[in-house]
């Protein structure tokens with residue numbers, strides 16, 4: 001792209017990074033052989049929290065000398081946009097590790113459920129937890145993501161299932177974004193599960209979640225988007241439609257958990273509401289894929305849950321690809337079906353389990369993940385004017401981020417123009 005019109009004067013750089021292989025992740029038509037948008041550019045300059053310039057290291061060094069700009073030598077590391085985890089349930093009380101162990105020791109799902117296990121145990125623990133303990137546990141999980149180069153995450157509520165507890169989850173999500181060098185987008189997952197006190201009054205629960213609760217949370221500035229789990233074990237098409245309609249009347253964008261266990265037409269519903277994303281999509285018809293493409297709704301694939309549940313029907317990636325649906329990948333970090341705080345592991349699983357190409361997978365945690373959160377004008381690619389969020393990796397080529405199984409080659413992270421994770425040795429950021 002031609003960025004010259006937006007370039008700041010070189011005397012105005014605050015800092016410049018040189019000797020990097022830059023994968024801008026800007027989508028370029030006909031970029032065969034160069035899908036990562038790395039066109040020999042090896043230097044990136046920052047002004048304030050913005051990317052001010054991208055070019056060659058020779059130019060950068062000459063300008064830095066002339067104007068006394070501090071220089072960081074990346075030592076040949078790869079530079080990518082800060083990664084974006086666009087689907088998490090990061091904040092919850094308790095843990096399900098005991099249940100995990102019991103199951104593997106032969107206790108049945110029915111027995112676990114009868115003794116208060118499953119999602120209801122997380123709801124009980126979350127309602128009992130105070131804000132400080134929720135924040136402490138979520139901070140630990142967020143730091144694990146950040147250590148791999150993640151600079152933006154989405155966080156859903158949905159384990160409170162009553163107004164006060166849902167509010168607490170969203171407040172903790174906002175606090176997480178204030179305390180950490182991390183951008184946090186909040187999602188009110190009003191229709192996640194039916195709390196047991198509402199087991200005989202579904203309609204009233206949906207009314208509350210779609211009416212006064214949504215209005216109160218949105219009015220408090222806690223809601224960037226809404227989400228609903230539309231599935232035969234969760235909420236129907238009609239209930240989801242009611243909730244999404246209420247959100248639309250408040251001007252709030254939507255995500256939809258769609259097609260995880262069956263195809264109920266939730267993808268078509270998401271498309272009809274112009275949702276930012278439809279997530280899971282293991283069960284999806286050609287008509288559903290066409291609807292998502294026409295609406296510009298991003299398909300967020302969640303291989304961690306697929307793996308944990310040992311599912312055998314992967315999302316129809318060739319169908320989505322052929323329809324032209326933008327694909328994203330996320331951890332779905334949650335205590336029951338995806339206790340995953342590694343977006344790099346999700347990259348590997350997206351390739352090995354779902355057949356994504358490494359380029360599709362990496363676009364799925366950068367450019368397309370930004371679209372899934374509606375923040376594509378701000379982050380997701382390395383371009384002049386966007387926020388200076390980027391990560392450095394000691395790898396030979398970008399595909400190595402997908403190839404490694406359980407390794408973390410992240411050597412440095414810059415958030416809003418400020419280095420917040422520095423590593424020693426070659427490839428690290430030296431200040």
Ligand SMILES: [Zn+2]
Pocket residue numbers: 087088089257332334
């Ligand atoms: Zn989820």
